[in-house]
Amino acid sequence: xxxxxxxxxxxxxxxxxxxxxxxxxxxxxxxxxxxxxxxxxxxxxxxxxxxxxxxxxxxxxxxxxxxxxxxxxxxxxxxxxxxxxxxxxxxxxxxxxxxxxxxxxxxxxxxxxxxx
Amino acid sequence: xxxxxxxxxxxxxxxxxxxxxxxxxxxxxxxxxxxxxxxxxxxxxxxxxxxxxxxxxxxxxxxxxxxxxxxxxxxxxxxxxxxxxxxxxxxxxxxxxxxxxxxxxxxxxxxxxxxx
Numbered sequence: 001x002x003x004x005x006x007x008x009x010x011x012x013x014x015x016x017x018x019x020x021x022x023x024x025x026x027x028x029x030x031x032x033x034x035x036x037x038x039x040x041x042x043x044x045x046x047x048x049x050x051x052x053x054x055x056x057x058x059x060x061x062x063x064x065x066x067x068x069x070x071x072x073x074x075x076x077x078x079x080x081x082x083x084x085x086x087x088x089x090x091x092x093x094x095x096x097x098x099x100x101x102x103x104x105x106x107x108x109x110x111x112x113x114x115x116x
Numbered sequence: 117x118x119x120x121x122x123x124x125x126x127x128x129x130x131x132x133x134x135x136x137x138x139x140x141x142x143x144x145x146x147x148x149x150x151x152x153x154x155x156x157x158x159x160x161x162x163x164x165x166x167x168x169x170x171x172x173x174x175x176x177x178x179x180x181x182x183x184x185x186x187x188x189x190x191x192x193x194x195x196x197x198x199x200x201x202x203x204x205x206x207x208x209x210x211x212x213x214x215x216x217x218x219x220x221x222x223x224x225x226x227x228x229x230x231x232x
Binding site for chain 2: 004031033035041042043044045048050055056058090092094097101102103104105106107108109110
């Protein structure tokens with residue numbers, strides 16, 4: 001099985017712009033989670049999508065949003081970029097069952113976003 | 117919400133020695149404790165996990181122990197090898213999430229260096 005695929009691998013944007021990142025989960029996986037990784041803050045949970053619905057949300061401002069499509073692929077969007085949004089954005093997929101929890105997460109390689 | 121502290125932030129050991137990384141948490145409702153390994157420039161990968169109904173789990177040279185009373189869990193690596201050099205993250209979650217799901221809170225990471 002192919003692993004979790006994230007595109008693009010690298011992105012450079014300027015302040016005020018918006019960006020969309022894409023994540024294709026492992027085939028058959030229905031849950032997709034997004035994490036922000038920075039040297040100072042480590043990995044922080046953004047949100048999780050399951051069956052095209054946001055199932056859990058972290059403590060990020062509304063500029064961070066996401067969605068999931070019927071084929072379980074997910075996108076996250078960051079609007080009005082700030083310098084502090086520079087980070088590695090990781091997505092992770094898991095099999096996903098209704099009311100399941102604490103499944104093993106399979107991470108993608110991430111999208112490295114630089115905001116200038 | 118959940119909070120987890122991880123120590124040490126860096127750890128240097130000689131090849132063949134043991135390495136121990138400890139994490140402490142505050143929320144007694146936490147009941148799932150995975151450990152992830154992230155090699156330089158690569159994606160985080162789950163190496164072992166433990167649930168709150170178990171006190172210890174072993175997988176070859178890796179073991180995790182959990183002390184629910186004291187609210188800490190530890191990763192033990194025996195007979196360390198150069199390929200064990202990486203950043204190790206502890207994480208935790210709990211199954212009280214409405215509708216289930218996966219929402220991990222990560223520690224800040226431990227840079228392990230195994231020297232020849």
